[in-house]
Amino acid sequence: MSTIAPQSPLARPGVVIRSRRAQRARERVVFAALGSATSLSILITIAIVVVLGRQTARFFAHDGVTLGEFFGSATWSPLLGSEKHFGIWPLISGTMLVSGVALLVAVPLGLLSAMYLSEYAPRRVRSVLKPAMEVLAGIPTVVYGFFALVLLTPGLKLLDEGFGSYNALAAGLAVGVLILPTVATLSEDALRAVPRALRDGALGLGGTRFDTSVKVVFPAALSGIISAVLLAAARAIGETMIVALAAGSTPRLTLDVRDEIQTMTGFMVQMALGDVSNFGIEYDAMYAVAATLFVITLAFTVLGGVIRRRFREVYE
Amino acid sequence: MSDAGRVPAVLADAGAMAAHRRPVARRHAVDAAFRWCCTGVAASTVALVGVIVAAILFRGVGGLSLRFLTAPPSSETSEAGMHPAILGSVWLLVLVAAVALPLGVATAVVLEEFPPRRRLTRRLSALVQTNITNLAGVPSVVYGIIGLTAFASMFQLFGNEGRPAFEAGVAYTDQFFNESDRVLLVRVPGADAPETSPAEGMEAFTADGRPVTVHLVGADEPWPDDPALAERSLREGDVPGRIHDRSWWYVRLPLGRGVLAGALTLALVILPIVVIASQEALRAVPSSLRDASLGMGATRWQTVRRVVLPSAVPGVMTGAILAVSRAIGEAAPLLMIAGIVFISNPPGNLMDDFTAMPLQIYNWVGRPQAGFHRLAATGVVVLLSVLLCFNAVVVVIREKFQRPLA
Numbered sequence: 274m275s276t277i278a279p280q281s282p283l284a285r286p287g288v289v290i291r292s293r294r295a296q297r298a299r300e301r302v303v304f305a306a307l308g309s310a311t312s313l314s315i316l317i318t319i320a321i322v323v324v325l326g327r328q329t330a331r332f333f334a335h336d337g338v339t340l341g342e343f344f345g346s347a348t349w350s351p352l353l354g355s356e357k358h359f360g361i362w363p364l365i366s367g368t369m370l371v372s373g374v375a376l377l378v379a380v381p382l383g384l385l386s387a388m389y390l391s392e393y394a395p396r397r398v399r400s401v402l403k404p405a406m407e408v409l410a411g412i413p414t415v416v417y418g419f420f421a422l423v424l425l426t427p428g429l430k431l432l433d434e435g436f437g438s439y440n441a442l443a444a445g446l447a448v449g450v451l452i453l454p455t456v457a458t459l460s461e462d463a464l465r466a467v468p469r470a471l472r473d474g475a476l477g478l479g480g481t482r483f484d485t486s487v488k489v490v491f492p493a494a495l496s497g498i499i500s501a502v503l504l505a506a507a508r509a510i511g512e513t514m515i516v517a518l519a520a521g522s523t524p525r526l527t528l529d530v531r532d533e534i535q536t537m538t539g540f541m542v543q544m545a546l547g548d549v550s551n552f553g554i555e556y557d558a559m560y561a562v563a564a565t566l567f568v569i570t571l572a573f574t575v576l577g578g579v580i581r582r583r584f585r586e587v588y589e
Numbered sequence: 590m591s592d593a594g595r596v597p598a599v600l601a602d603a604g605a606m607a608a609h610r611r612p613v614a615r616r617h618a619v620d621a622a623f624r625w626c627c628t629g630v631a632a633s634t635v636a637l638v639g640v641i642v643a644a645i646l647f648r649g650v651g652g653l654s655l656r657f658l659t660a661p662p663s664s665e666t667s668e669a670g671m672h673p674a675i676l677g678s679v680w681l682l683v684l685v686a687a688v689a690l691p692l693g694v695a696t697a698v699v700l701e702e703f704p705p706r707r708r709l710t711r712r713l714s715a716l717v718q719t720n721i722t723n724l725a726g727v728p729s730v731v732y733g734i735i736g737l738t739a740f741a742s743m744f745q746l747f748g749n750e751g752r753p754a755f756e757a758g759v760a761y762t763d764q765f766f767n768e769s770d771r772v773l774l775v776r777v778p779g780a781d782a783p784e785t786s787p788a789e790g791m792e793a794f795t796a797d798g799r800p801v802t803v804h805l806v807g808a809d810e811p812w813p814d815d816p817a818l819a820e821r822s823l824r825e826g827d828v829p830g831r832i833h834d835r836s837w838w839y840v841r842l843p844l845g846r847g848v849l850a851g852a853l854t855l856a857l858v859i860l861p862i863v864v865i866a867s868q869e870a871l872r873a874v875p876s877s878l879r880d881a882s883l884g885m886g887a888t889r890w891q892t893v894r895r896v897v898l899p900s901a902v903p904g905v906m907t908g909a910i911l912a913v914s915r916a917i918g919e920a921a922p923l924l925m926i927a928g929i930v931f932i933s934n935p936p937g938n939l940m941d942d943f944t945a946m947p948l949q950i951y952n953w954v955g956r957p958q959a960g961f962h963r964l965a966a967t968g969v970v971v972l973l974s975v976l977l978c979f980n981a982v983v984v985v986i987r988e989k990f991q992r993p994l995a
Contacts, residue, residue, distance in 0.1 A: 299890070300888050300889065300890050303890045304699075304703065307698055307699045310691070310692045310695035310696055311696045311700070312717075313860075314696060314720055314724060314864070315716070317724060317857060318723075318724065324734075325731075325735075381630075382633075382634050383634075385627050385630035386627070386630055386631040388627045389627035390631060392627070393627055394631070402635065406634075406635070408980050411918070412642065413917075413920065413947050413972060413976070414918070414920065414921075415918070415920045415954070415969075416645065416950075418951070419950065419954045419962075420641050420645060422954060423954065423965075423966075424641075450637065450638060453638070454638075481620035483616075483619050483624075484616070487623070504726065507726050508726075510728070511728020511729070511730065513730040513920075513921035514951060517921075517924075517951075518951065538730050541925070542924055542925075545733070545734075563730075563734045566730075566731060570726060570727065570731075571723060571727070574722070574723050574725075575723060578719070
């Protein structure tokens, strides 16, 4: 305690006793400096909106690009010389296909893991497993991309001839593994936030552990769990490296997970890597796709926050 | 709160369940099955990720050698290494930490330690808080595209990378080769300065930096025999080549697709993470310490600097290290900024083209040949080892320094 115990500023040798006015002025300067750092976060948001908005407006100002086509057409072919079509749906469907597979993997496994960690695990097991999951959440996504393309896809091809060298399933499974720790740790936080008295009450009324965790603790933590799933979904939608490596680059409207598809993020990477000029319609299309992606993920994040705050059951 | 009515409702539910006419044995069987199910899933989840990582490490660990760490990438898989990528990541690491950590910690301090008093500031504070939460959810590839516009090309306000509007930390020199194969260098003010034409008595430098006065030899005159004179002689009409000498802190606007633009973009990605982690660390400092300091007459800032921050250092450090390690593994924003170009040298200055470990790995995975996949696996081994070291530091800090303060 003594190492961090505050000494009175006056008691320290070498500390000049300032006049109160000087002190107040200094306080103001420091606060202004810190405050300007704080306002930077607002500035970043403004920059995002301005950059995406301006370039997207430029995209829609091109000949033959209309909002109606963007949200109405089912063909995305920005690179075909004469037959350019800019309908966003194939990219959105690709993104949703990959994210859907990912959530199918991550939500059940993540929730059951969270249930184990919060309700069943002995304290020592938990104190190892929880940090381990947090470390796993820090594995770079390019590593999972390698896993999807080099290890998973050949395996899937052995199982079924129909799988392409790039396919939605391998990418989706890898994204699922990627977001699994996120679902597990965030849901576990929500489950643990449920007060002990509730569990004791349920057990005292003769409920089994199963009854307690599934019928009492789970509903009580539901808002936190839904928000965890939404955050994980936002992460899956915005995931880039795995889909850029394993999902392919053929935008198409399909539900067949064996097909090669393209996601919104995949298209952005393709544009950034290609030798497309900085002023072409395709380049501006990249910003329009980024804006769509930004709006979708923002909606998920905001919704997650709202659900967590609004529908939180407060037991005191 | 109105929840008083809700709690019993949930429990009444549980009571109803208990009274449910299911045989006790079956309920216990379900209970046991669910327990095994949860335990099994939790174990297999960790095992699954463990197996994935182990499978990649197993493939890559054989390729690990000193040459891999010190050689540039090459199309010959047996000779390729990731030296430029490793040093590129080190540059990024230092720059990202220097930019994101002070800003992030400052933001957290304002949000946590300077409680807003007026209604307007309270609103602003809430706005910043919501904003940071939402920024944390923005996909990193979107930050990449923002960095591309805001840092790399700077909204095209300053011309382009080839003809920057502003430069500092660079010296331009006109270089002459005379007939004795000696080099004479003449400083010029900028990249756009007119070409130097040789003149009698002109100031110049030799290759080893000695100042000399140029002796001009006419077009038809014989070349001087005296070596000391020949060394500083130029023939009339000699044409120089312009070379530039950039110091490590060379800066130009726009930044271009250089290592600084990449680092600033990564700083955007991790800033919300740093803020949130630092806020948690500051919140963990018991308020009794603050109260004591304020009670002794210290100002807010004195309290923050001398009391709160010192006790929050371990927490802030662990959050910072985890955030920076996220930046090291991040590939998508860098892909937007730097693209995939062949880089055989580590960056020499802030504006230099660069590659980083995850980019190099992406490059190798994306190629069809199995040899490159082995290289990628070895790259993953190096990358994960670095990240593991970071995590180990975090564990040490948590064990050694993080003690309950109250």
